Amino acid sequence: MTPLSQSWPDAFSARYRDRGYWRGETFPAMLRDRAAAYPDRIAITDGGLRWSYAELNDRARRFGAGLLALGLRPGDRVLVQMGNIPAFFPAVFGIFAAGMIPVYALPAHRRTEVAHLAETSEAAAIVTQGRIGGFDHAGLGLSLAVAHVIVAGDTPEGAIPMETVAGDPATLPADPDPQSVAFLQISGGSTGLPKLIPRTHDDYIYSLRESAAICGLDRESVFMATLPVAHNFTMSSPGTFGALYAGARVVLCPSPRPDVAFPLIRREGVTITGLVPPLALLWLDAAEREAPGLSSLRIVQVGGAKFLPESARRVEPLLGCRLQQVFGMAEGLVNYTRLDDPDVVVTGTQGRPISQDDEILILDDAGNLVPDGMPGNLLTRGPYTIRAYHAAPSANARSFTEDGFYRTGDIVIRRPSGHLVVQGRANDQINRSGEKISAEDVEDLLLGHPDVFDAVVVSIPDSRLGERACAFIRPKGAPPRPADIRRYMRGREVAAFKIPDEIRFVHEFATTAVGKISRRQLRDMLRDEVLAEE
Ligand code: J2J
Incomplete structure (x- = not known):
């Protein structure tokens, strides 16, 4: 099995630790600690079923021990392809608890992408669900060269029902090294097939802890996953993981359509959710036709692609909540407009970086720095931006400079305030x-x-x-x-x-x-x- 790694030069690691970014937290410990601190608070709901923090932790640990009982070993990679259903969380946190590595696929991925992810990660198992939107994911899983296919819900012959994967939590290994790779996220992949992005416990938890603070999440917050749960935006900006970090409640929305999402927001008292621009336009259109009555909603985040000022200006009047623009990438760097930024900044920029130590370079095509206010290629390095993709030497040579900057492929302008305005992809x-x-x-x-x-x-x-x-x-x-x-x-x-x-x-x-x-x-x-x- 190709070893997984993600490392920063020693001087950088020392700085990131000294400044309190990397605190030695890990995902198994994070959920265990929350379950100990407030066992009875609701962690996950789909509007019907409700799991408390204690129940989620317990389910995750039993599932993780069940993976060991199947013969899987710590370090094994486990592909997860699930929709916005509660089972995603015990699956992923169970994999963490067993010292294994989740690899995230999106529900829209089909054979080409899923087979590619399984192969490049050398996945030993896949956890999926029977059908998502009519497509037979369990069938796809069974046709791959993967030893174990575990299915939540209706399980076909040859696959293992998820609820039978259960073992004794006493068999779980010790917590992983916080510097080790926690999971493989996937690249937005504007060209070719997705690349695998190894993220460590320390670096990812730093980004979601800060994201939760920037968005003002606390135990009273209710985060709704409207976009696919496995996407980096929905997971970490601040996303479901940021919400769990803060002890908040996660609501899973089965469809982003306004006729599904709006009633769920009203019923569950959702305070924050994130959208891509095409969905934001759908929500705005629906709100224009009929007042949506989303009084609990405090923040709608829009990101993933450029949200144009003409549309951005419609959010607050129509949805009755603050807009937050989010410009992020699964490789690391995430920018937010802050909740107290002036309106023109919120509608006209894509925010500024999370960290003081996010280094930003804006270069012309010849590699020279361009002055503020002029467009150029965005390069970045920092405490939660990767230095290399997994097993991709030629992509690594293209995507990273010798001194470790990631070439994002985005063209941006930097305002003197540090806010970035995305001009598009190169x-x-x-x-x-x-x-x-x-x-x-x-x-x-x-x-x-x-x-x-x-x-x-x-x-x-x-x-x-x-x-x-x-x-x-x-x-x-x-x-x-x-x-x-x-x-x-x-x-x-x-x-x-x-x-x-x-x-x-x-x-x-x-x-x-x-x-x-x-x-x-x-x-x-x-x-x-x-x-x-x-
Ligand atoms: C313009 N382009 C944007 C924005 C991303 C938070 C939010 C989004 C992602 C994401 C993410 C953009 N305006 N507001 O991981 O944590 C484009 C850029 C970027 C690429 C990354 C997160 N927000 N983009 O979208 O890895 O081109 O991550 O480089 O899927 O999306 O895509 P992805």
Whole structure:
């Protein structure tokens, strides 16, 4: 088995410990301590079933001991593919308690991704559920080259029902080294298959402890997981793990649709939740049609992709709570707008880093520092940003500098206050005959049109211009005419080269596994069309 590691040079580790970031906390100890401190408080609910901290800890420990009884060993990797169901938590915390390593897959992943994750992590087992949204995940698990397939709920022949995986907690090993790898998270994967991200107990717990503080979580808070639970945003910013760290309650939402999520927020008194921009637009649209009555909700976080100012300004008036923008990545660095930032900062930036020791470099393509206010490539290193992917030498050579900075692939501007404004991915920019067009800029303009629900601008290869811009528009009702859109843009007095060369209307956008709009798919489609014409 390829060993797992994630390490920082000694001088950095010493600094991160000295400054109190890394405190030697571990996930098994975290849950055990919370269960001892407030056994009867509710940790997890799906609106029906309720597990207290003591019950969750007990279930996790019995499940972990059950994994050992199956013959699995500490250090083994266990792939987890589950939807937003309570069983996810005893599964993951049970794997931790047994000294094993969860590897997170998202429910939207299919054979290609799941087989890739199982293979690269050398998974010895998979924990999954029968069906998620009609797809047979247990069947997929059984078809993989994995020794044990454990299933929550309806279990097919050949798989092991999760409730039968139970052992004596006395057989569990001692707590792991806080510097050791706790789990493998997966990269957002804008290119190719997801890469595996080894995160340590110390580094991840630091990021979720600070995130919980930044979001003001305490034992009275109620965090709702609206996005998939296994995604890094939902898990740690501050997410379900941050909520458990703070002794708060986690509510699992089975679907992000407003007709499911709004009643659950009202019933459970949810105080905070996180969304990706396409979902935020759906919620805003629903709230515009009928007052949502979400009086318990204090914070709606939006992140994962750029939330444009035109949309951001609608959140507080329509949902009646504070907006928090979150710009994070599973590799580490997370930025938040703070709850007391001025409104223009909250609607117009993607926040600032968690830590004083998050080092930020913004470089031009030649590797020179750019001044504040100018866009450049974001590189970062710090107390919770990885120094290497697992078993990926060529990705590591591309993604990390020699002195350990992670190349995020994001283009950002830094304001003098330290807040970052994301301009897009390095490859989102449209280079139209040398004129650089920011897709986000044009999208924000398009969102101001009264008939536009959402818009995405991508490049099309062009034999004359190099690239030209195509706007995909999801209209609110009947599509306006492209000429109306162009006239509207001219009326906003923008450079003529920013007016999209092509305008197309769509009913919906293809999305990634966590629900971000997939620009890659739109670009690929256009590229295929161009190639077909040639
Ligand atoms: C623009 N782009 C953003 C934002 C992420 C918290 C929040 C999100 C993630 C996440 C996460 C963005 N505006 N507000 O892990 O803990 C894009 C960037 C980034 C990539 C990372 C978290 N927030 N992005 O989305 O690993 O391009 O993490 O580099 O899935 O999403 O994707 P991922």
